[in-house]
Amino acid sequence: DIQMTQSPSSLSASVGDRVTITCQASQDVSKYLNWYQQKPGKAPKLLIYDASNLETGVPSRFSGSGSGTDFTFTISSLQPEDIATYYCQQYDDVPFTFGPGTTVDIK
Amino acid sequence: EVQLAESGGGLVKPGGSLRLSCAVSGFTFSNAWMSWVRQAPGKGLEWVGRIKSKSEGGTIDYGAPVKGRFTISRDDSKNTVYLQMNSLKTEDTAVYYCTTDFWNYGDHVDYWGQGTLVAVSS
Numbered sequence: 001d002i003q004m005t006q007s008p009s010s011l012s013a014s015v016g017d018r019v020t021i022t023c024q025a026s027q028d029v030s031k032y033l034n035w036y037q038q039k040p041g042k043a044p045k046l047l048i049y050d051a052s053n054l055e056t057g058v059p060s061r062f063s064g065s066g067s068g069t070d071f072t073f074t075i076s077s078l079q080p081e082d083i084a085t086y087y088c089q090q091y092d093d094v095p096f097t098f099g100p101g102t103t104v105d106i107k
Numbered sequence: 108e109v110q111l112a113e114s115g116g117g118l119v120k121p122g123g124s125l126r127l128s129c130a131v132s133g134f135t136f137s138n139a140w141m142s143w144v145r146q147a148p149g150k151g152l153e154w155v156g157r158i159k160s161k162s163e164g165g166t167i168d169y170g171a172p173v174k175g176r177f178t179i180s181r182d183d184s185k186n187t188v189y190l191q192m193n194s195l196k197t198e199d200t201a202v203y204y205c206t207t208d209f210w211n212y213g214d215h216v217d218y219w220g221q222g223t224l225v226a227v228s229s
Contacts, residue, residue, distance in 0.1 A: 001171060036152070043204055044144075044152060046217035056214040087152055094168040096142075098152040 002026050002090050004099035012107040019075040021102045023088035028068050032092035035064050035073045037084045038101075044087065048073065080106060109133035109218050111205050116223030119195055123227070127190040129205030129220055136186040138162065139209055143179060143190050145201035146222075155179075155203070158188060172198075195227045 003026035013019050023033065035048035046055045048064035051071055061076045075082055083106060088099040115127040129141070140163070143155035156169040158179045167179050178191040188205055202224050208217040 038152070043206075043219035043222060045219075046208070049208075049215055049217070053215065056216060085151075089152070089154070094157070095170040096154045096157070098154060101151045 001095055002029060002093060002097050004088055004090055004097050006086075006088060006099035006102050008102060009100065010103040010105075012105050013078050014107045015078055015080060017078045019078050019082075019104060021073045021086055021088075021104075023066075023071040023073065023099050025069045025071075025090050029090040029092035031067050032090055033064070033066070033071050034089040034091065035062075036087045036089065037082075038087065039084045047086075075104075078104070078106070109216075111207070111218055111220035113203060113205055113220040113223040116203065116225045118226045118228065120229055121195060121197055121227055123195050124191070124193045125195065125225060127192070127203055127205075127223060127225070129188045129190075131186050131188070131205075131207070134207075134209070134211075136181075137183040139207045141179075141181060141188040142206050143188075143203060144206055144219075145199075145203045145225075147198070147201040150201075153201070155190070192225070195225075197227050199225060200227045201225060 005024045031051040033051045036044040038044040047058050047062050052064045063074045065072050085101045085103045087101045110132045113129045119125050140159045142157040156179050159166045176194045181188045202222040204222045206219045
């Protein structure tokens with residue numbers, strides 16, 4: 001199975017800050033990577049698919065980049081409503097494994 | 108409007124069985140690949156498995172922790188996907204979500220149900 005790691009596991013930032021999360025796959029997953037946002041008590045919401053494509057309706061302050069084994073997720077200007085846990089997920093090969101998550105809160 | 112509604116969760120003893128259902132509406136279910144994802148209390152997301160559409164072979168894949176114990180199936184006439192869970196363990200305690208994604212007139216869309224809680228405890 002492909003193992004996914006994320007860093008950091010948590011972070012605190014101020015409103016307006018640029019926030020970056022990294023995700024690493026244990027083997028090449030090409031561009032087949034999702035980024036999800038999950039708020040407490042809610043189902044996850046897909047923000048980015050194919051590593052860098054913004055899901056319909058998602059604000060443009062969210063972006064993703066990378067390919068192969070190394071990926072980056074960025075919030076260009078953190079907003080209070082972005083407080084959540086963010087997960088990467090590879091879907092290059094089954095099982096479609098998730099990273100452990102990164103919790104983002106406001107400083 | 109697209110809706111996915113899970114049902115069938117509850118409290119079950121270790122070694123027991125439970126069948127979850129996910130009824131969908133608002134899109135052509137027979138063309139959809141359906142997945143189950145779970146989340147143990149206070150933990151991260153875990154992919155349980157996926158069933159492809161019958162037109163694309165109906166292939167079913169599972170994550171290692173559930174392979175041999177869980178079975179995913181679908182009834183296209185009822186727009187429903189199922190998760191049969193046997194030989195349940197305490198570590199199967201989680202909220203179980205059904206989910207799907209597809210292309211809708213050039214837009215990629217991703218949908219999740221609200222989740223149903225399965226608690227395995229003696």
